[in-house]
Amino acid sequence: MVMEDDIRLEVATKPRLLGVVRAMVRSYLQSKGFSAETVDLAVLAVDEACANSIRHSYGSRTDCRMELRVRMTDTHVEFELNDDGVPLDPDRCARRELVPPELNALRPGGLGVQLMYRVFDEITFEPGGERGNRTLMRLQRPPSGQSARRAHDA
Amino acid sequence: MALDIERKGADGACTLVVKGEVDLYSSPDLRAAITKAMPKFGGSVSVDLRGIPYMDSSGVATLVEGYRTAMERSTAFILLSPSQSVLKVLQLSRLDTVFTIRNDIL
Numbered sequence: 001m002v003m004e005d006d007i008r009l010e011v012a013t014k015p016r017l018l019g020v021v022r023a024m025v026r027s028y029l030q031s032k033g034f035s036a037e038t039v040d041l042a043v044l045a046v047d048e049a050c051a052n053s054i055r056h057s058y059g060s061r062t063d064c065r066m067e068l069r070v071r072m073t074d075t076h077v078e079f080e081l082n083d084d085g086v087p088l089d090p091d092r093c094a095r096r097e098l099v100p101p102e103l104n105a106l107r108p109g110g111l112g113v114q115l116m117y118r119v120f121d122e123i124t125f126e127p128g129g130e131r132g133n134r135t136l137m138r139l140q141r142p143p144s145g146q147s148a149r150r151a152h153d154a
Numbered sequence: 155m156a157l158d159i160e161r162k163g164a165d166g167a168c169t170l171v172v173k174g175e176v177d178l179y180s181s182p183d184l185r186a187a188i189t190k191a192m193p194k195f196g197g198s199v200s201v202d203l204r205g206i207p208y209m210d211s212s213g214v215a216t217l218v219e220g221y222r223t224a225m226e227r228s229t230a231f232i233l234l235s236p237s238q239s240v241l242k243v244l245q246l247s248r249l250d251t252v253f254t255i256r257n258d259i260l
Contacts, residue, residue, distance in 0.1 A: 018177050041242075044243065
């Protein structure tokens with residue numbers, strides 16, 4: 001079943017606007033009953049996705065646009081980030097284990113993607129053929145009537 | 155929003171008190187402050203993180219850069235009283251055991 005977007009936000013690729021995106025995501029998840037800890041983590045992970053798009057898809061250009069869609073399904077909240085930049089390298093988007101002190105994980109684009117994997121239940125990176133990227137991030141929604149509590153392994 | 159970074163102490167043993175959100179937009183300011191505060195050799199640089207309600211991976215990368223430079227120069231690099239938000243992102247990054255972290259009581 002295709003769900004309609006609750007939010008469709010088109011935002012310029014200006015790093016100073018990331019705070020606006022975070023505020024929107026925070027407010028939305030709070031309104032849906034997610035726990036404070038889960039909200040904090042999801043805000044971080046969506047922010048990382050947007051920052052990844054700015055830095056790597058668009059090479060830090062600030063005159064481009066990206067689109068964030070947010071919707072609820074029966075089981076999950078979904079964040080879909082679309083850009084029209086350079087398709088991301090699949091190797092850069094692969095999941096890796098971070099073993100301390102793996103400071104090499106902090107090469108450009110390295111840590112942010114790994115943080116996204118640690119937060120979301122599912123992530124799909126879909127680089128376009130010649131241009132663009134679609135990143136779909138899914139997080140299980142809280143059971144009805146109670147806040148979700150996620151047991152992270154950090 | 156720009157960071158508020160106050161430098162305390164003498165050259166060679168200073169503390170940077172940082173307030174505000176550290177993200178892709180503001181982390182260059184933190185990077186510049188750490189670079190400027192870093193002695194050529196020895197001494198210490200402490201970064202007070204209690205006033206940071208949010209930090210992303212670019213902030214973590216900035217701290218790692220400081221850590222690496224400090225190691226090369228035999229300088230102590232200390233994170234002071236990280237907020238819960240900062241501590242969480244360090245834990246997620248598996249770096250909380252890499253840094254020297256001290257919790258000061260004001």
